[in-house]
Amino acid sequence: MNNTAIWQRHPYLVAAAIIVCTTCIRIAFLWSNQLDLVYDEAQYWDWTRHMQLSYYSKGPLIAWIIKGWTTLLGNTQFGVRFGAVFNSFLTQSILLYGLGRMMKRPVAALWAVILANTIPLFLASGVLMTTDSPLLVCWLVALFAVYAASENPERKMPYVLLGAVMALGILAKYMMLAMVGVVFFYCIGLWRRQMLSKIFVKRVAIAMAVGTVVGFLPILIWNLQNDWVGFRHVAKLAGVNKDAVAKPFFRFDRFPEYFGSQIGLITPWWFAFLIFGGWTALKQGWTKKGAEILGDNRKVRQAILLSTGFWMLWGFFIFWSFHTRIYPNWSAMSYAAGIILAAIAVEQGHVWGKNALVIRSKRIPLRKTGVVIGIVLFLVMHSLGELPFRTRSFNPAMRLMGWTDMSSKLQELTESMPHPDKVFYFSDRYGVTANLSFYAPGQPQAFCADFGRRKAQYDLWETPEDKTGWDAIFVRHKPIDVRPLKKLFESVKVMEYQTTHTNGYGPKYYIAILKNYNGEWPKRDSGSY
Incomplete structure (x- = not known):
């Protein structure tokens, strides 16, 4: 009788x-x-229009991607997000293959499949249609193609x-360019082990050069036509332009929050496996003694690639x-290799050695505990809207609820206007503007007024000057300063609305x-990106 578990x-x-x-x-x-949404x-989704x-x-x-799925499934939340589910299916399949x-593991x-379904970072990527979703697919394929x-x-x-x-990947997110660095250091590691082929x-x-040129060409052309706003925006976020450089250059108050967010995205128990797996791979791939102990060129090659894929990007951030x-998700692609390293460590069944933190130990069954807690996280993640917690302190997802209710309220307010067919919607923040475009009656194009903010995509699109004489509805998630609105409209009436x-x-x-x-629209040239 075979006593080996079915999963083995x-x-x-x-x-x-x-x-x-x-x-x-x-x-x-x-x-x-x-x-x-x-x-x-x-x-x-608004970009697709x-x-x-x-x-x-x-x-x-x-x-x-969103355009493709919404063409098939309609301009609905289901249609917008279906690509995330499909990409999650691809991600798990790529890991498995x-x-x-x-x-050969x-x-x-x-x-790796189990971890992908029990880690908050990958759980969110499986249902939220963000740029990290297709980027992860491209990144994993690139890693295995290089191998x-x-x-x-x-x-x-x-x-x-x-x-x-x-x-x-570049068309999804500029982060794909970091793969060049991964491959560069991978080549150095292979060269040090005398395993590098000139071919x-x-x-x-x-x-990589051809792929980079093909991917970057449309982005370059668009930025050339739009005063390089995309590149300026990325430089601002990364802190490499003149306005963004911190004084002093190094600050120690940001690190604890960022590091804590990384542990939260991975969960402490899987994070322990990840760090152990990453450290083990670093020794096996980058030290002569580690490679000799491993004694398998195939696994040495894997150790070099995976340790590089994790530590280079994760360490940089x-x-x-x-x-x-x-931002917590900026290091997401480091966890493509990281989840594999963690999975290898989990397979071995220990974190810090046979006499320290042993997963098969009755005292600290960390592997089984991680799976059980992960299953709970998975079930909670996919039932957030049904949990009986009425405050955001107990259910943080409450902040992602309410726009369906807001849609009904906007419909009610619009119909109460003298001319419902001559009402437009706007905000002064791109996020609220985007949700207005999706949830306002008839999904009209909403507008984003610049009363003092950084630039956004909406500043590059049409503005409502041709709607002189129309009424409007302005929505904000913070109290409204009516002074700039009174410069644009004859009358202003403000109300609070609690969504449910x-x-x-x-x-x-x-x-x-x-x-x-009155046909005027606020325009600023602050240079803030």
Whole structure:
């Protein structure tokens, strides 16, 4: 009688069952409309009504994907987000094939699938249609394509795949360019171990160069036509332009928040595996003694690639967090390799050695505990709208609820106007403007007034000067200063509105009912990006 667990005897079968099951749950979650669109999702959807070569903050791939799915499924929350579910399915399938078949680690591949469904970062990416969703697919394909090409430099297909996903990844998010650094350091690591092929170096360089040019060309053309606003915006966020440089250059108050956010995105128990797996791979791939102990060129190659893929990007953002504010998701692509390293560590069953933190120990069953807590997190994540918690302190997702209710309120206010067919909607923040475009009656184009903010995509589109004499509805998530509105309209009436959603309250918004627009529109040239 075979006492080996089924997940060890049939890892591919169990992994496939997990992928199918979790995908079905995600589809059901989207269909239930528990969570309204977040601001970025609504903005990306709004981009699909203005198809361009690029956009203010990102490349055009996210708009292409949403346009494709909404064409099939309609301009609904389900249609906007279905691409996230599909990309999550692809991500898990790529992990299973790449780690299981290509790297010959089937049990670790199963654990990678499990981790992908129990880590908050990947759980959110599976239902929210953000640019990280398609970027993760491209990044993983690139990692495994580079690995396959280095193992067999004569094969052409890995280079073709690498070039293609480099182009698509850049069109999704500029972060894809960091893959150049990963490959560069991977080549150094192979050279140090005398495993570097000249054919590989030549072909991988050509593939990445072609992919980068193809991906960047439309973005470059668009920025050239729009005063380089996209590049200026990225430079501002990254803290590399003159206005953004902190004084002093290093600040130590930002690091604790950023580092804590990383542990929260991964969860403490899987983060422990990740750091151990990353440190182990670093020793095995980058030290002579570690490589000799490992004694397997294939695994040494994997250790070099995965340690580089994690530590290079993750370490950079840890370092840069001492200089400027780093958003928690900016390091997301480091966890593509990181989740694989964690899965390999989980497969081994220990974190700090056989006599320290042993997962099979009855005292600290961390591996089983992580799975159980992860399953709870998965179920909670996909039932947020049904949880009986009425405040955001107990249910943070409440801030993502309320716009369906707001849609009904906007409909009511519009119908109360003297001429409902001559009412437009606007805000002074891009996120609220985007949600107004999606949730206002008839999904009209909303506008974003500049009363003192950084630039946004809406500053590059049409403004409502041709709507002189119309009424309007202005929405804001903070109290409204009526002074700039009185310069644009004959009368201003302000009200507060508390949104609701299923079992609780959503955010509170402030609404201004405006009469008789005079045709002027605020325009600033502050240079703030």
